[in-house]
Amino acid sequence: MKMRVQVVIESAVGEPTDVHEIGCIHREELRPDTVGLTLDKTKTVLERMQQRSVEQQAAEYLRTQSHCPYCGNKRYHKGAHAVTIRTLFGKLRLKSPRFYHYQCQPSPQRWYPECETKRWN
Numbered sequence: 001m002k003m004r005v006q007v008v009i010e011s012a013v014g015e016p017t018d019v020h021e022i023g024c025i026h027r028e029e030l031r032p033d034t035v036g037l038t039l040d041k042t043k044t045v046l047e048r049m050q051q052r053s054v055e056q057q058a059a060e061y062l063r064t065q066s067h068c069p070y071c072g073n074k075r076y077h078k079g080a081h082a083v084t085i086r087t088l089f090g091k092l093r094l095k096s097p098r099f100y101h102y103q104c105q106p107s108p109q110r111w112y113p114e115c116e117t118k119r120w121n
Contacts, residue, residue, distance in 0.1 A: 001027045005045050007052045018056075022048045047089040054085065058094050071104040 003025040009018040023045045027034050037045075068075055077097035085092045 003027070005049075007049055009052075009056050020052050022052070043089065050087055050089045051092055054087070054092050055094065062097065065099065068104065073104075075099045 005022040005025070007020045007022055008016050009020070011017050023041070025037065025041060066075060067073065077099045080095050080097045082093050083096040085094065
């Protein structure tokens with residue numbers, strides 16, 4: 001017997017856009033050690049599913065950030081770095097672009113609670 005595990009990513013209207021093969025499990029003979037999935041195979045399949053789903057979520061989010069929400073201009077990025085996300089199924093590394101800040105947006109204000117308690121002379 002051969003079992004294929006796939007992740008099908010659908011568009012907002014429900015049409016499949018991407019199909020990713022996650023794993024393939026072969027079972028030849030029914031024995032106590034070949035019944036169902038092994039713990040190692042299960043971890044591998046879940047880790048790959050997690051990787052694909054997080055990659056897709058990040059790509060979708062980045063598509064929403066490609067244009068300025070205030071003026072609609074295309075946002076250019078000034079480079080990218082890798083971000084590590086720790087999940088139940090292991091560490092995931094994703095590319096994270098750094099976007100330029102447009103003048104039409106209010107400046108991001110940084111608030112440091114420890115600054116309110118200090119006195120500057």
